[in-house]
Amino acid sequence: MNQIPDSISLVMRSYNEAWAIADTLKAIFAQDYAGSIELIVLDSGSTDGSHEIIRQYQPQEFIIAEPGTYVPGKVLNQGFRLASHEWVVFLNSDATPANDQWLKELLQAAVDTPKLGAAFSRQIPRKDCEAVFAHDYDRCFGPARESDQWDHFFSMVSCVAQKSVWEQYPIREDLQYAEDDEWTRRMKAAGYATVLASESIAIHSHNYTPEQSYKRAKGDAIAVAQAGNIPDVNRRWHRDVLLPAIKDTLKDFKYFRAHGTLSELPHAFRVRYQQRLGRMHGYNQGCRK
Template sequence: MSAPLVSIVMRSYNEAWALKDTLPALAAQDYSNTELIVIDSGSTDGSQDLIRAAQPAHFIQITPQDYNPSRVMNHGMRLARAERVIFLNADATPQNPHWLRPLAESLADANVAACFGRQIPRPDCQAVFACDYDRCFGPQRESVKWDHFFSMVSSGLRQDIWQQRGFREDLQYAEDDEYTRWCRSQGYAVHYVPDSIVMHSHNYTPQQSYKRSFGDARAIGKAWQGAAELRWFKTVLLGWLSDVRHDLRWCANNQRLRELAHAMHIRWQQRCAKLAGFRHGWNEQHGAAA
């Protein structure tokens, strides 16, 4: 009996440098009953030629101004013919021919709404971000103890559960976190699949780090109760000290202590942005004073 069809939805934007490896890695997977759906946000670097050469079942092109992650993912889900839908960012490169199968098999369980695979950082990844990947995806990952963690970069969703309620299109950030929290609230499981591995990382500037952390926190503030209760001392100062402690240990263990000062600066930006974003999102949604 042939394996069930799996739909792969890829989001791309000016990532030809990564697609040169990612698309061949997809073609080399040992799970071959697939359809590829690509939604490109107006690439101008040759990405579109590479995508066309891969002969996707659907190649949707939008402008950068029209990009909304929730809207794009909902669109991909509507186009997908399969019950099991796998998401992969264009700059997330599968590390072997067995990336797809573990994700697809995890979704065979009707109670598993979503799953996500392991990510390892690229060789040029700065220490502050490499530490995050270790905390989120490493062999002794701390994220297993967190209230909730999910990453859409390399992940999968069951179509039947998504059809009950898709991604919230009023959120520009943290839409995957919000959706999978909803899945869990409905009694469904969200699985981590460490045998499915991609290489993926970004070196954000301090300004980019602030913007991303602000956006994530703003979305969470809009979506959940309790955001207005955050305080500077705990969220910013104590949170920053905790982050620096993790970075210090990681840098020492990996002989990269020279990068600690940079990590401390990035963490401060992230922590300040988290508090500001939470409060902004809370006020936006609830009209309450922080």
């Protein structure tokens, strides 16, 4: 094993997440890590008391943007620019380290990877997570994760990268969704590795309505299509919405049965249908731009 860095910059994005941010900041500074942590917080105009909590931890940089001006690529690039150290960790304010090994395990996976693009943490859902989204976290991050068979998967929620690599591959600022997917695909094409640090665990999840699921899926698909990463643009409802939604729900059925949550299956189908519909609409719209 290679030696982990003795100093890092930690960039936290926040917006009205006072309900989680105190636990997240407490967990960051309780890590089993002997090095120094430079805290940089980029807030999108929170109004829920987050600022008072953040100031207790005396961040090196605390930038408060005007509400409604958030563009993910711009904020992430700003975080890299403000970082004083080569190794830059990104952690969403509502992604709470699960234990005191989160940072050490993330950094170890990073330094042990030749030609690293980025390393990202495993995420586990919160206790109040609805079954359909808990299943998604299992598919993406679980021990037998489906994402290992996908052409590409990455999450910026909890990750680390090197500033010198970012200087060669800055994050695109014209995408409102999936900017991290495009960024790591571009680095991957240039020969840089993206790895899951499975022993670095962050607690993070969201419960979305079917309508919110549609919006997120559509936004991600628009961004992916604009980046040129979807070859098939001739989408059809029965082939690319209905049948995949049914297949997704059958997978949910197996997961729900194993976890005693079968009562949530009707909600799961509504979510899966809207996810697939949003994806189809997003691909079509993104490819027309």
